[in-house]
Each structure stands twice: as C-alpha cells, then as structure tokens.
Amino acid sequence: MIVTTEKLFEAAYGKYAIGAYNINNLEQTMGLFRGCIDSKAPFIIQISKGARSYTHKNMLEALIRAADEIFPEAVFAVHLDHGDEATCMDCIQSGFYSSVMIDASHEDFDKNIEITRRVVEAAHARGIVVEAELGQLGGVEEHVQVSEADAHLTDPETAKEFVERSGCDSLAVAIGTSHGAYKFSGSQALRFDILSEIQKKLPGFPLVMHGSSSVPQEEVERINAAGGQLKGAKGVDATQFRRAAELGVTKINIDTDGRLVWTRVHREFFKEHPENFDLRPPGKEFMAAYAKFIAEKNDYLGSAGEL
Ligand code: G3H
Numbered sequence: 001m002i003v004t005t006e007k008l009f010e011a012a013y014g015k016y017a018i019g020a021y022n023i024n025n026l027e028q029t030m031g032l033f034r035g036c037i038d039s040k041a042p043f044i045i046q047i048s049k050g051a052r053s054y055t056h057k058n059m060l061e062a063l064i065r066a067a068d069e070i071f072p073e074a075v076f077a078v079h080l081d082h083g084d085e086a087t088c089m090d091c092i093q094s095g096f097y098s099s100v101m102i103d104a105s106h107e108d109f110d111k112n113i114e115i116t117r118r119v120v121e122a123a124h125a126r127g128i129v130v131e132a133e134l135g136q137l138g139g140v141e142e143h144v145q146v147s148e149a150d151a152h153l154t155d156p157e158t159a160k161e162f163v164e165r166s167g168c169d170s171l172a173v174a175i176g177t178s179h180g181a182y183k184f185s186g187s188q189a190l191r192f193d194i195l196s197e198i199q200k201k202l203p204g205f206p207l208v209m210h211g212s213s214s215v216p217q218e219e220v221e222r223i224n225a226a227g228g229q230l231k232g233a234k235g236v237d238a239t240q241f242r243r244a245a246e247l248g249v250t251k252i253n254i255d256t257d258g259r260l261v262w263t264r265v266h267r268e269f270f271k272e273h274p275e276n277f278d279l280r281p282p283g284k285e286f287m288a289a290y291a292k293f294i295a296e297k298n299d300y301l302g303s304a305g306e307l
C-alpha cells in the first residue's frame with residue numbers, strides 16, 4: 001500500500017527512522033519488498049533522476065505497482081530523490097509519487113527558498129509532500145579548518161527560517177555524511193552537536209539524513225577478493241542511527257550499500273562459475289542477499305517490527 005511520508009514520519013518521530021532505499025531495477029525492487037516484509041518495516045522507495053532515465057520512468061512505476069500487488073502487506077511511500085524543479089513538477093503531475101525532494105541546496109539561501117517554495121505550492125495543491133535540503137553534503141575534509149568545514153554543514157540558526165519561508169515538509173540536513181562509498185577522510189563522527197541544535201530550532205519537524213550507507217567492510221573485502229578495486233571505502237556507523245532518530249531524523253537514505261551487495265554477489269558468482277553466462281542464478285542470489293541486508297538495516301533503523 002502506497003502511503004504518504006507524512007504518515008510514516010508522524011509515527012516514527014523521535015523513536016525510529018524509516019529506511020529510504022533507491023531502486024533501479026526489478027532485482028532491487030523484489031529484494032527491497034521481501035526484506036521489508038520479512039522485518040515488518042514500513043519503508044520509502046526512492047527514485048533518482050538517473051534511475052528514471054536508466055530505462056524509462058514508466059518502467060519503474062510499473063515495477064512498483066506490480067510489487068505492490070505481489071506483496072499486499074507492504075506499506076511504503078514513493079519518493080523522488082534529489083529532484084530539480086522540472087523533475088519535481090513532472091513527478092507531482094504524474095500522480096504516482098507520494099513525495100518529492102527538491103534539491104536546490106547548491107543555490108544561495110534565498111534562491112533555495114524561492115525554488116523550494118514553487119515546488120511546495122505545486123505539490124501541496126495535489127496532496128504531495130516535499131523534502132528540501134539546506135547545507136551541502138560531502139567535501140568535509142580532515143585538513144579543512146573547523147569553521148570552513150562547518151560552512152558546508154547545515155546552519156541551525158537559519159534552518160527554522162528556511163522551513164518557515166519555503167513551506168517544506170521535511171528537511172535534509174548536512175551533518176557530516178557524504179554520498180557514495182568514500183565517506184569521512186578522518187573519524188566517522190556524525191555531528192550530533194549540530195543535529196541537536198537543529199532539532200531545538202525545529203522541534204517535532206522531520207529531518208532527513210542523506211549519504212547514510214554503512215559501506216560494510218566485509219562487503220568491500222569480498223568485492224576486492226573477487227577482483228574489485230575499492231580502496232579505502234568507508235561509511236556511516238549504523239549503530240548511530242537510533243541516536244539520530246531520537247534527535248528528529250525520520251528518514252535515512254541508503255543507496256550505495258545496495259550497489260555493494262550487488263557487486264559482491266555478481267563478482268563472486270562469476271569468479272566461482274566462470275563457465276556460467278546465465279543472468280538468473282546471480283540475480284536470484286542477489287535478491288535473497290539484498291532482502292537479508294535490508295532486514296538487518298531496518299533493525300538498525302528501528303523500523304523493523306513497526307508494520
Ligand atoms: O544521492 C544519490 C543517490 O545515491 C542516487 O544515485 O543519481 O546515481 O541514481 P544516482
């Protein structure tokens with residue numbers, strides 16, 4: 001059943017976070033649904049611009065509608081990940097998405113508000129909710145001076161004004177994570193001090209953490225042992241999700257980890273079966289491995305058992 005993120009966030013706020021997982025193909029979709037049902041967790045399916053153009057945006061919509069029929073017990077929202085204004089408008093018009101993210105975080109403060117505001121007006125008119133972003137992920141290097149590094153993180157002082165003026169329904173905050181498999185040049189510290197300040201300014205308001213893959217070292221080692229070359233890959237410590245949830249984070253975005261599971265399964269499979277050229281045996285292995293991975297992740301998020 002497709003629901004709005006608003007409902008999911010209301011139930012989760014302060015207690016646990018909802019996993020927001022990206023999909024691009026049917027194997028990810030099947031593994032995701034299976035893992036969330038096995039762990040009895042509500043979830044968010046995220047579709048990026050890249051995913052929409054990988055095959056065709058209608059293909060993903062059809063996959064999700066089919067999965068919804070195959071797994072009638074599933075409770076999930078469909079969300080546009082990192083949209084620009086035009087893609088947000090397309091998703092709002094389509095009537096399929098429960099929520100969209102407008103990512104104008106690279107713009108200056110007023111411009112970010114102005115763009116977000118336009119998307120919010122169009123979305124709310126159709127009962128769709130909007131995630132916006134303030135601050136910028138990534139690029140926080142160890143050698144960068146503290147004040148310089150902080151400049152990319154979300155400024156708690158302006159977060160409230162941003163939310164009030166833009167009208168957004170949830171806010172993605174930059175608190176030290178980055179996208180991809182190479183996070184944190186130094187220690188794995190999330191900036192809970194900043195998160196806590198943001199929560200004080202916006203009590204009860206749903207916050208979102210991007211770039212939250214854990215990049216499990218076992219996956220990385222197995223990928224490298226099977227011929228991969230992922231050097232120094234590093235992620236977020238999943239045991240910190242609960243603390244983030246207590247501080248108002250209701251949605252945690254995970255994409256890279258799924259790609260790592262896919263790469264590990266396929267590299268190992270074809271290394272062990274060099275004579276094989278059937279795509280289904282590794283596909284089947286991946287769906288099972290991904291389902292297991294998702295169920296474990298939902299445990300860390302605290303969403304497991306909340307269905
Ligand atoms: O934040 C980006 C997500 O991981 C989606 O990645 O744009 O390559 O589909 P993508």
Ligand code: 13P
Nearest residue numbers: 180210211212213255256
């Ligand atoms: P990861 O690269 O850590 O999986 O982050 C995904 C994300 O933030 C999608 O919006």
Ligand code: NA
Nearest residue numbers: 081082101131
């Ligand atoms: Na998002």
Ligand code: ZN
Nearest residue numbers: 179210211253
């Ligand atoms: Zn992201």
